[in-house]
Amino acid sequence: MFSIQRIEKESMKPEDSQDSYQAAKQSGRDQVVSGIDELHQIAQLASTVSGCKTAMIHLINDGKLEIYAGRNWEPSSQHHELPFCEKVLASEQAIVIKDTSVELDGERSCLSKAPWNFKFMAGFPIRSKRNAPLGVLSIMDKSQHSLTVEQMESLDILSKHAAGTIFMGTATSELHKLSDAHQKIKKAYDDSEAFYHNLVESLPQHIIRKDTKGEFTFANQNFCKAIGKTSQEILGKTDFDLFPTHLAAKYQEDDRVVMESLQKIEITEENVGLNETKSYVHVIKTPIFDPSGKVVGTQGIFWDVTDKKKTEYELTLERRLLRSLLETIPDHVYFKDEKSQFIRCSRELSDRLGLKDPSAAEGKTDFHFFSEEHAKPAFQDDMEIIRTGQPIINKIEKETWRNGEVGWVLTSKMPYKDEDGNIIGTFGVSKDI
Template sequence: MGTEMNSTNYTQFNVPTPEEEQHRLEALRIYEILNTEPEPVFDDLTKLAAQIANVKMAAIGFLDADILWLKSKTGIQQNSIPREHSFCSYAIMQPGLFEVEDASKDERFQNFPTVKNEPFIKFYAGIPLITPEGYAIGTFCIMDTEPKRLSPELAQALKILAHQVMTHLELRRHWKALAKAFENQKKTEQALKKSESFYLSLVENLPQNIFRKDIDGKFSFANQQFCKLLGKPLDEIIGKTDYDLYPKELADKFRADDAKILETLTPIDTIEENINSDGSKSYVHVIKTPILSQDGKPIGIQGIFWDVTKRILTEQELAKERNLLRALLDYSPDRIYFKDKDSRFILCSKTVVSGLGLKSAEEAIGKSDFDFFTEEHAKPAYEDEQEIIRTGIPKIGIVEKETWIDGKETWALTTKM
């Protein structure tokens, strides 16, 4: 009879508990077996055990924190037994067979209600149900009302049946994990489809041309704007390369750009100038980035580009006008200036700078006539400018007397607008 224990921990009812009891309980919870309905697969095993051992009772029990819950039983009425009154509390303390030949004569068990009263257990033999991680979560046991001792053959049979219980529990646990993983995968796929739908809706409604190529330079995606630009349906673009869609010199350039991106993993963000068939110039803003796999390796190129000809031509025209204005301010013999709505200088010619006795135009910025002239001149000049701002009517060819702060007087023919 095996009674050796691997722990000296005891409950308040003097029932032994494993050293890693909390981990054992956590392991039990993983199987989600407590308080579940009876199942034929377990009931068949308990019936078989009772028959081959020729005993009146057999059970598969799982030991929770305070009760032994019986998943399957034959010859027993109770669905659960208090832990402090269960043989299972002792059986889980050793890896092999735990056997009690006559509980009525064993001081550990003789006062158990199941020994003193119905069902009057005398013989008990139990095999712990041990998880792959080594935690005993319950027992497979047989019992009888007469003292007995198992033969080695029956002891081995009981071990095999206990192993079958754990095998089924493991299969069910893995099946549940697989089902959960499948459900999570399904949710992920649904989220991915939703994300892809949003992405497609977005890229198909953007005015920009969007495409993707694989590592071999073959187009794997193109939005409708790109298809419209090439004048081809999508199925005539997918799987094609730049050489199938563009002149060779352009295709060579595109492939060189792609090769550089794939080699350096550095995006390209540039404005390209193109010469049209009529000799005019057009400009395209191009952004290309590498597509990387989960392990960081390049698997393709994605790009977006759009026409910016109007913007570039406007910028060039503005730059030209700005240069002309700068030349006018720098070389015109007339004094030319610009003021804000409060009549403060914001831009002025070199002749204004020298006339005001300044070293640079920056010294005049933010100042007004009141900083350089007496109020006799500054005030009328300010009122004229405010009237022009208010009415939009210019003042042309006005003869003005300028009285300077240092007392100097000058005359000027002025046009303001």
């Protein structure tokens, strides 16, 4: 088990980058000091791409994990072990915990408790080309999250770039011993520029940077392709040179808000094309700070989410149709879980059961409403369907109610499956005959 060491300082904001540099240097980590700024960029991009407020990079130093860089990380004055980081480090693939209160079991990380209360955690191992463990890139948030395939790929790329930064820092450290001051400064600058360029070009998102005047200072190739221009045609231009006036004004207003508030903007924008087709883009804009903490511009990351919005709309439509069906159908329609407990039912059935609302049936079984003469064989039918996956079609059932009333229904029951095809209950329709 690796014991965890932490840099005791305030929340890691852009203005703290110099403090991070000094803390790293004082800790004897000279081999990656030249890469501290790059590691902070990786942490910031990991936070932005994933939508999580907190991101950290821990690296191994003398057999111990130590925090090198972070975004919105507020450690206490006490030292704690991070079993989660150790678990990720021992793994050869990413670990995603969507709900720490459920998935961490008895080995709950201190980060899932007060004062942090993180509910979502994900870790990506940082390994060398020879698969040697170097550290962990982790993201955390106080709300539950889920990562898309594109986000997972982007975070995996970032962890690989962190490994490259470590290698570059080690090589730079050796170079420093052999070079004069001018060579060191020039090499570090060139490496930093090349690192950032390679990093943003490997991500699938569109990435841009602007200065305080709104002029583009960087645009990755994905953005260039999206607007059909080369980087030479974009750099030095403003939004008004590239987009319609109403859009350019909106973009610059967003930039102004970001720079004045020092807060990021995250929105999903709707765009209407020339053929009246709608598309949706998710946009994240953040302020850019220089080493002294002064705002020097904005960074924008955006990507197309049209398919996601379409899926959300279709899901909403399906739910609306199901709700309408259950509210109006004259038959008794119901869904039950693997314990034969009602999950959902039609209003006609809830009225027949003597309930004020269909939701009142949730968690109850046939034994709450019928005598054992009917409830027991109905329960056995449910269990048989779950066990075999075979439906029961057009079965005539005698319903004996707990108040002595008797009725007859024509019933069909089928297995109720999840999206992976696993049987998780039953679905039935009964018609009064």
